[in-house]
Amino acid sequence: MKSILRFIAQVYSRLIYLFPLKFQAEFGEEMQVVFSEMVAAAASRGNLALTVACSRELMDFPILLVRSHLEEKKNMLNLFHSQPSRFAFRGAVGFSLGLACVRAFSLFLVFWLSTAFGGQMGTGWPHVLAVLVGCGLAAIAGGLLFILLFSDRERFGWYALVGGLGWFIPQACFYVLNQSLFTRLGTDQSYILLSILPYAVFALVGGYMSMVLCVAESKQRAFLWPLIGAAVVFPTLSYIIPQISFPGNYPSWFSLFADLGLLAVLLATALFLAIKSYRKGLWMVVAGTVGFPIIYYLSHFVIYQLHLDLNTPNVLQGVIYTGITAIPEGIVFGLIVGLIFGWQRGSTQAAV
Amino acid sequence: MPSEDLLTNLPLTETTFFILLSLASSQKHGYAIAKDVENLSDNRIIFSTSTLYTALKRLLENGWIRRAGEDPEPDESGRPRKTYTLTDHGRRILEAEAVRLESLVSAAKLRSVGEGA
Numbered sequence: 001m002k003s004i005l006r007f008i009a010q011v012y013s014r015l016i017y018l019f020p021l022k023f024q025a026e027f028g029e030e031m032q033v034v035f036s037e038m039v040a041a042a043a044s045r046g047n048l049a050l051t052v053a054c055s056r057e058l059m060d061f062p063i064l065l066v067r068s069h070l071e072e073k074k075n076m077l078n079l080f081h082s083q084p085s086r087f088a089f090r091g092a093v094g095f096s097l098g099l100a101c102v103r104a105f106s107l108f109l110v111f112w113l114s115t116a117f118g119g120q121m122g123t124g125w126p127h128v129l130a131v132l133v134g135c136g137l138a139a140i141a142g143g144l145l146f147i148l149l150f151s152d153r154e155r156f157g158w159y160a161l162v163g164g165l166g167w168f169i170p171q172a173c174f175y176v177l178n179q180s181l182f183t184r185l186g187t188d189q190s191y192i193l194l195s196i197l198p199y200a201v202f203a204l205v206g207g208y209m210s211m212v213l214c215v216a217e218s219k220q221r222a223f224l225w226p227l228i229g230a231a232v233v234f235p236t237l238s239y240i241i242p243q244i245s246f247p248g249n250y251p252s253w254f255s256l257f258a259d260l261g262l263l264a265v266l267l268a269t270a271l272f273l274a275i276k277s278y279r280k281g282l283w284m285v286v287a288g289t290v291g292f293p294i295i296y297y298l299s300h301f302v303i304y305q306l307h308l309d310l311n312t313p314n315v316l317q318g319v320i321y322t323g324i325t326a327i328p329e330g331i332v333f334g335l336i337v338g339l340i341f342g343w344q345r346g347s348t349q350a351a352v
Numbered sequence: 353m354p355s356e357d358l359l360t361n362l363p364l365t366e367t368t369f370f371i372l373l374s375l376a377s378s379q380k381h382g383y384a385i386a387k388d389v390e391n392l393s394d395n396r397i398i399f400s401t402s403t404l405y406t407a408l409k410r411l412l413e414n415g416w417i418r419r420a421g422e423d424p425e426p427d428e429s430g431r432p433r434k435t436y437t438l439t440d441h442g443r444r445i446l447e448a449e450a451v452r453l454e455s456l457v458s459a460a461k462l463r464s465v466g467e468g469a
Contacts (some may be wrong), residue, residue, distance in 0.1 A: 012401075023409065026409070027405045027408070027409065030381075030382055030405065030433070030434055031382075031401050031402070031405050033382070033383070033433060034381075034382040034383045034386065034401050034404065034405075035401040037383045038383065038386070038401060056398065056400050057400045057401060057402065059400075060400040060402050060403050061400070061402050064402040064403060064406050065402075067406065068406060068409075
């Protein structure tokens with residue numbers, strides 16, 4: 001462990017050279033001492049604490065680096081001093097890197113597990129199971145992202161659990177519903193739904209990410225059980241409902257409304273939990289639900305303008321491109337979420 | 353009542369307030385400030401090293417804190433640790449912010465008492 005700490009301290013001492021010369025001369029040595037003490041203290045609490053401490057440092061570093069260089073030129077950026085802006089920039093850096101990794105990781109797992117379960121992506125329950133396992137593993141990464149961005153030292157587990165569930169529920173429902181709808185290919189309802197789903201999933205992800213922020217900040221463990229229940233019930237319903245509401249068995253409008261009803265219930269659940277857990281939960285979820293699909297399509301509009309070929313036949317290239325395309329989306333989403341969160345947390349603390 | 357000059361600096365950011373508060377009781381070195389702020393803020397403010405030192409730089413430039421010398425206890429590697437302390441101006445700013453926060457809380461309590469009656 002000592003050699004790892006020494007290595008980290010050495011890397012940090014090199015990074016300090018990036019600061020302006022005057023700043024380095026004044027604080028460089030002190031910063032190295034304090035950083036070494038901080039990482040040693042974090043390491044004594046375990047590997048996760050060490051990872052979080054280093055990641056926090058890594059996320060704050062580029063922002064403060066830019067700020068200190070600009071201040072050297074001109075003492076103008078008071079904007080960077082406020083808590084909301086610090087959270088916003090931390091959110092932008094964290095979400096862009098995090099979303100890129102999590103999404104690429106998630107796609108890779110789904111491909112890999114589906115192949116392991118029997119060839120190409122299909123429609124049977126093994127494929128659905130593969131999707132669920134993939135989403136579950138990606139949710140762990142999502143939970144870690146939540147710790148890095150928002151948690152304090154006392155509640156790593158709480159943020160990881162809530163963040164992971166918030167990541168899992170909409171993603172799992174989307175993939176499972178998508179798989180289940182393949183059994184109905186050829187019916188009008190499936191075409192309508194399959195064209196709605198890509199929009200719906202981003203609304204759901206935005207809504208659920210906003211909701212879990214509300215639940216996480218409320219620190220009320222009573223909300224954990226509804227979240228766990230939703231993580232079990234909703235993916236199950238996402239598989240069952242398209243199967244039992246097959247247009248051959250019921251009027252076609254019933255099939256369509258049954259599936260759309262499921263999406264509505266998913267969103268309503270997020271809204272309910274957010275309102276109950278946080279005083280501005282309603283606006284958080286509305287902003288996430290409306291904002292995230294807009295952000296997604298705006299960021300991808302830029303990608304399309306750059307004429308990047310996203311339909312690559314190679315799985316690895318597809319995974320890499322998925323990661324790259326998540327970066328602009330993560331920057332904008334992180335900026336907005338961080339700004340709202342920092343402002344909200346700041347005003348709460350000021351009141352106290 | 354704090355002077356007009358002091359009031360122009362208020363309200364303080366949370367980070368600034370806690371650093372000044374930490375130094376109000378005694379002079380401290382950087383790591384001690386970071387740990388103390390964690391405790392004072394109930395673990396909600398956790399500084400990265402770069403955040404701490406850009407904040408300290410700003411406070412030094414404003415003349416709210418000053419270097420107080422070196423800690424008699426060096427760090428593990430034997431390197432001396434510089435300590436910081438509040439200036440008189442910094443202490444007046446901190447007191448003015450405390451008065452401001454106190455008046456906010458009083459107003460909030462009055463209103464909640466009034467509504468409860």
